[in-house]
Amino acid sequence: MENFKYPSSPPSKRMRGAETIDSEGPYRLLYCSSKGDTDGVVQELEKGVEPNLADYDKRTALHLASCEGCTEVVVLLLEKGADVNSIDRWGRTPLSDARSFGHESICKILEANGGIDPVGLDSQIPCYTIDYSEVNMNDAILIGEGSYGEIYLVKWRGTEVAAKTIRSSIASNQRVKNSFMKELALWQKLRHPNIVQFLGVLNNCNRLIFLTEYLCNGSLHDILRKKGRLDPQTAVAYALDIARGMNYLHQHKSHAIIHRDLTPRNVLQDAAGRLKVTDFGLSKIAQEKDVLGYKMTGTTGSFRYMAPEVYRRESYGKSVDVFSFALIVHEMFQGGPSNLADDPEQVADKRAYEDSRPPLSSYVYPEPIRILLQKCWHKNPDFRPTFEDIILELESIQDKFQTTEPMPSRCRCSIL
Structure with missing residues (x-):
């Protein structure tokens, strides 16, 4: 799921750049939970930090432990009263996160404690894949750079389409790559005249590349x-x-x-x-x-x-x-x-x-x-x-x- 650096306090008026983690701040509970640091979680809870503390995206310690596969932390947080069905900004519960990343043992624990997954199949539908042999990236023409990597003009089944590559710093992180795949799986279901159509993800390649319709007039x-x-x-x-x-x-x-x-x-x-x-x-x-x-x-x-x-x-x-x-x-x-x-x-x-x-x-x-x-x-x-x-x-x-x-x-x- 999402990557965060948790601040110990709200940013100052003239803040520049990301904050450093304050090991004594209340948000340390979230950091320790995401790292599977059981002792750190215990220390924060003993200080009186609420188990349902959430960041500004409404993601709790249980969300983070669930998506990272930190079983001991999940059990500990539930024992300390963490809300099993807390909902983050995107309508996802800890069970939604655990399912997205295939943590079956955590799913069973959450379900045994009344956990539900309101996004349902959105957490699990695989992204449509296109065989890498269908697109010759050697003939690709660089047409720009996007937020996540380079954009190329390629041909797929005789049609010009846009191939968007994801930066290696993102694609090499399996957890972040899984998050991209989840978002792309949602994108593939959308249909509207004013929305760029997603076509699929290339498989069997070292890079993460997805195809969308090509709009010839640019941005x-x-x-x-x-x-x-x-x-x-x-x-x-x-x-x-x-x-x-x-x-x-x-x-x-x-x-x-x-x-x-x-x-x-x-x-x-x-x-x-x-x-x-x-x-x-x-x-x-x-x-x-x-x-x-x-x-x-x-x-x-x-x-x-x-x-x-x-x-x-x-x-x-x-x-x-x-x-x-x-x-x-x-x-x-x-x-x-x-x-x-x-x-x-x-x-x-x-x-x-x-x-x-x-x-x-x-x-x-x-x-x-x-x-x-x-x-x-x-x-x-x-x-x-x-x-x-x-x-x-x-x-x-x-x-x-x-x-x-x-x-x-x-x-x-x-x-x-």
Whole structure:
């Protein structure tokens, strides 16, 4: 499952980089549980640390011990009153984690203590595999770099597809590799016009490579870099594409899929001019182990598009994607980030602690767009609209644009 470095206290206002583990802090219980350190767990519990202490992703010591296969710690925590059915941010219980990583003895212990697995088959469905011989990686053309590795253009059964390689630092860690496979197995079940289609994982190869549909027009980042500011009609049409894809993810059953790394680079355009969201759900496990333990996912995603609560390492929900969405829409009207020359982490810091937001000139942003953006990047996550609400507002704005002047062709707008 996810890799974390547990802090002993909330980060300071001007924190830079990951914290070191405080061996005396209460979060040491989580660290010791993940390491199978029974004596350390006993020491923390004797200090009065609650057995159900959770990190900001709602993952308890029992979650971590279960996914790491630490049987003695699991038994100890249950004896000390740990909640066998505590649910983390992704709707997973300790039993869900134990099943995902094949720890059968721990599964039996958890089930004997009333453990349930609410995600059910999502924990166990294998990822669709494609024989390595079907794709000639020697002829692959490098077309870019993603969050997790390089991206190549290859042919599979006569069709051009994208092959995404995972960094060796991730793929070589079997536990993290299993987490990727679990997320990809979920991705393969998703079907939506504004979601990039997952095709499968190559087997019998030394690297972890998965295939997705290839979108020939590149990313929204590429579009903005080449075209600059988009006309309002096109910007709204693109915003609707993104919002519809994100709404599909957020309404996924049995639990929502939070992207956590929604940026212009993770929005691609197909030949028809439609935008599609990609690389969702993978960011939470794309963290590398370090020598001290685990890195927190507070730095997950790109700083420039990061919601304040994520930067502050606070509990968060689906509205983090709404915040990122607002910044993307802002860029489409302006032609790029307003603070491109500034250090991305400093930008995130000011947004998190000084409530800084990009300017909204009335010359560039129509009034209904300004109002919508202000709602979407509200400092209180509870006050941000859902993507379902955003779609309704954008459709209303689009209708008003269409009554004042003709809507430009989507195909013509998509030409790079």
